[in-house]
Amino acid sequence: MRRLAPVKPAACWVAVHLPALSLESFGATLGPEQAQRPRALLDGALLSAVDEQAWASGVRPGQRRATALALEPALLLGRADVRRDRQALRAVAFAALQFTPSVTEHGGRTVLLEVAASQRLFGGLECLVQRLCETLAPLRHQTRLACAPTALGAALLAAWEAWEARPGGHLLSSLSALRAALDEAPLALLCQDAAALEALQGMGLQRLGDLRALPRQGLARRFGPGLLRQMDQARGEAPDPRDWVSLPPSFTARLELFSRADTTEQVLQGAELLLTQLVHWAVARQARVSRFTLEMAHERRHRHDDDTPARSALPISIAQPSADAAHLQVLLRERLGRHPLPAPTLELHLRCDELVHAAPPDGELFPTRASAQEGLMRLLERLQARLGPQQVHGLVSVADHRPERSGGQAPPPAILGAPAQAASHTAPPHLTRPAWLLPEPRPLPEHRGRPVLDGQPLRLLAGPERIETGWWDGPAAARDYFVAATPAGVLVWIFRARLPSPDEATGWALQGWFA
Numbered sequence: 257m258r259r260l261a262p263v264k265p266a267a268c269w270v271a272v273h274l275p276a277l278s279l280e281s282f283g284a285t286l287g288p289e290q291a292q293r294p295r296a297l298l299d300g301a302l303l304s305a306v307d308e309q310a311w312a313s314g315v316r317p318g319q320r321r322a323t324a325l326a327l328e329p330a331l332l333l334g335r336a337d338v339r340r341d342r343q344a345l346r347a348v349a350f351a352a353l354q355f356t357p358s359v360t361e362h363g364g365r366t367v368l369l370e371v372a373a374s375q376r377l378f379g380g381l382e383c384l385v386q387r388l389c390e391t392l393a394p395l396r397h398q399t400r401l402a403c404a405p406t407a408l409g410a411a412l413l414a415a416w417e418a419w420e421a422r423p424g425g426h427l428l429s430s431l432s433a434l435r436a437a438l439d440e441a442p443l444a445l446l447c448q449d450a451a452a453l454e455a456l457q458g459m460g461l462q463r464l465g466d467l468r469a470l471p472r473q474g475l476a477r478r479f480g481p482g483l484l485r486q487m488d489q490a491r492g493e494a495p496d497p498r499d500w501v502s503l504p505p506s507f508t509a510r511l512e513l514f515s516r517a518d519t520t521e522q523v524l525q526g527a528e529l530l531l532t533q534l535v536h537w538a539v540a541r542q543a544r545v546s547r548f549t550l551e552m553a554h555e556r557r558h559r560h561d562d563d564t565p566a567r568s569a570l571p572i573s574i575a576q577p578s579a580d581a582a583h584l585q586v587l588l589r590e591r592l593g594r595h596p597l598p599a600p601t602l603e604l605h606l607r608c609d610e611l612v613h614a615a616p617p618d619g620e621l622f623p624t625r626a627s628a629q630e631g632l633m634r635l636l637e638r639l640q641a642r643l644g645p646q647q648v649h650g651l652v653s654v655a656d657h658r659p660e661r662s663g664g665q666a667p668p669p670a671i672l673g674a675p676a677q678a679a680s681h682t683a684p685p686h687l688t689r690p691a692w693l694l695p696e697p698r699p700l701p702e703h704r705g706r707p708v709l710d711g712q713p714l715r716l717l718a719g720p721e722r723i724e725t726g727w728w729d730g731p732a733a734a735r736d737y738f739v740a741a742t743p744a745g746v747l748v749w750i751f752r753a754r755l756p757s758p759d760e761a762t763g764w765a766l767q768g769w770f771a
Contacts, residue, residue, distance in 0.1 A: 268372040268429070269407045270385065272348060272392070273400040273414035277365045278305050280397050281344040282334045285513045285526045293332040296324060304336050334514070341365075343509060344397075347533040349501045351391050353540035355384060360498040366411045368498070381427065394532045394581065402426035404434045407498060408490040412445050413437065419445065431492045438490055439465030446486055452479050506609035507537045507548075516555055516600035520592040523552065523601055528585055530606040535581040543611035544577035550588065550606055554599035564599045577612035659693055659767055690749050690768040697765035700750065707740065707750055707764035714740040714750065724754070737767070746770075 274280070279295055294309035303324055306315045313328040324331055341364065348367050352359045355378065358370035371384055378384040385401060392399060402413035403426065413426040413434075419442065428434045441464050447453045456479075461467055464487065467475070476484055488494035509530050517523045527550060538545050550570045572587055652665075700707045700714075707714045719738030735751040742748070747770035753762045 266372060266429075267370060267405050268375065268381065269404055269410040270369040270371050270388070271362075271402050271404070271407075271410035271414035272352065272367045272369070272388070273402075273411070273418055274345070274348065274365050274367075274397050275400060275415075275418035276305075276307065276398050277344055278336060278341050279307050281340050282337070282514075284344075284396070284529050285511065286332075287515070287522070287525075290332060290514065293330050294328055295332045295334065297334050297336045299336040337512075340512070344395075346501075347395060347509075347536060348392060348397065350503070350533065350540050351395065351536040352388070353501065353503065354391060354536070355388060357500070359501045360407070361501060362407070362411045366414060368407050368411060370407070381429075385427075391536075395529070402428075404428045405431050406434065406490060406492045407496050408486065409434045409438060409492065412441055412490055415445050416441050435491050439463060439468065443467060446490070447483060452483070455479075503537065503541055506607065507534050508605070508607045509533055511604045511606075513602055513604065516602055518597070518600050520589070520597065523592060523597070523604065524585070524589055526604050527588055527606070528581075530604060531581045531584045531588070534606060534608055535579050535584070538608075538611060539579050541611060541613075543613045544579045545574060545584065545608055545610075546577040546612045547571065547573045547610040548584070548606060548608040550604065552597070552601045553603035553605070554597075555602050556599065568598055570595060659689065660696075690747075690770045692770075693768040694766065697751070697767055700764040700766055702764055707752075709742060709748065709766065712743050714742060714748065716740050717747075720752075722754075723751075739770075 278297055282297060283291060283295060294313060294315070295307045296303050296310050296315055297305040298321060301320060303315065303317050303319050303321070306317060306324075310324070310328055310331055313331075315324045315327050315331065319327075321333065324333075345361060345364065345367065349359050349361060352367050352369050356369050356371050356374045360368050362368050369388075371381070375381050375384055378387055381403060385403070389399065389401070400414045400417040402410050402417060404410035404413055405428070409428075410426075413428070417426065426437065428437060443456060443461055443464055443466070444453055446464060446467075447456060456467065461470075467483075468487065472484055485494060489496040511526050511530055513522070513526055517526070530550075534545060534548060548571075550572070552568050552570070554564060554566060554568065556564045556566075570588075570591055572584070572591060574584075574587065578584060700709055702708065703713060717739045720736035721738075722736050724734045725732070734754040736754060737749065737751045740748050740750050748766060749768040749770065750764055750766050752764050
């Protein structure tokens with residue numbers, strides 16, 4: 257019997273173009289007042305990028321700094337940073353890896369996803385694109401999306417949408433529709449060489465369709481084979497190999513603040529973006545964050561100030577691993593509230609190399625014990641971040657009959673992870689012990705053989721419960737316990753030492769109170 261080869265789905269590429277990537281990565285740490293001002297970036301002595309407000313004032317790329325400030329005195333200038341832009345684009349690629357393992361970068365401002373095999377998982381192409389937009393929203397980038405059967409074709413369509421300043425609408429599933437759309441695209445999208453573009457436009461060519469109508473041999477001799485090869489790759493007539501984005505084993509990100517941060521709120525504003533990038537990296541690795549460290553580079557207050565540290569590190573440990581950026585932000589806020597800044601902060605570094613690879617928690621329609629436990633764990637994490645990990649603990653039962661040793665301390669994860677299973681063999685068989693025990697037994701006077709509390713004799717209601725243990729590991733205990741009542745009806749737990757001992761006084765003593 258002849259076996260049929262599996263049908264390979266047609267290629268489907270989604271292009272995410274970031275037209276204002278450089279300006280947005282520069283403005284990630286601006287304050288509310290600075291964010292309202294027009295912005296521009298300097299590359300050397302000339303402007304390389306301007307935003308819409310600066311453009312409306314007549315500021316253009318290629319102008320000098322003095323000319324731009326003369327046109328717009330309120331212009332906010334920054335330096336172009338290739339490393340900063342590369343990190344911002346890589347964060348978008350990490351977010352895209354949540355939808356497909358086939359992700360690549362293109363041109364420094366575009367991320368490409370091959371989603372032919374992922375459409376069914378997310379309910380179709382439109383649902384996948386919508387989910388992608390929701391995932392990219394916390395990164396605070398303007399995006400233009402386009403879908404096409406070829407990688408370069410999708411990238412050109414997305415750039416075309418940014419060129420014409422219109423929202424996405426290119427969702428092309430066939431090569432014929434893609435080729436028809438590319439014929440109407442501006443020639444400047446494909447030709448990045450300024451001299452070649454000027455020569456082509458001087459020949460009256462404005463669209464890719466005009467270029468395709470010319471003889472190929474003549475174009476190759478004059479402008480080289482690269483232009484024709486790119487056009488063929490965009491139209492699906494030539495192979496277009498790509499290098500896929502790979503996830504690093506550990507996460508490191510750096511963010512330079514626009515102005516020095518004197519308060520924790522300014523630090524948190526910058527750290528919020530880094531934590532979002534961290535969560536995207538962790539989710540792409542199908543894991544959750546269990547520990548991360550925020551390093552802060554400080555500015556020395558004086559030239560010869562040796563007391564101010566150049567850097568300070570703030571490690572954050574998470575009891576229950578999480579991939580929720582808002583939760584990590586809350587923990588960081590609590591820790592920063594406990595540790596004031598030693599000096600103004602100029603730069604932030606976030607690193608993480610401890611992940612937990614486990615299935616994410618299932619979404620629940622109705623509250624269950626698991627969801628209640630998760631909420632309690634988050635509360636304990638916030639208390640630990642605010643008060644310190646050594647100040648928050650739980651109580652556990654210990655297999656010891658002595659009341660002062662029957663309870664112990666344990667970290668919150670141990671409390672929630674191991675329910676009270678040891679309590680069954682430590683609970684007294686006949687008498688109920690009070691929940692309120694004194695730190696040390698309080699001696700009680702005696703009148704005519706009866707214990708006296710606050711000048712009033714006690715009435716014995718139940719007992720004795722004999723406890724005689726501890727001779728092998730410390731002070732021995734030989735006691736008879738009773739439940740007694742005051743004339744006002746208050747129940748107390750008292751004992752009488754059976755044998756004289758140097759470790760505890762003889763006679764009656766108060767051990768605890770009932771409710």
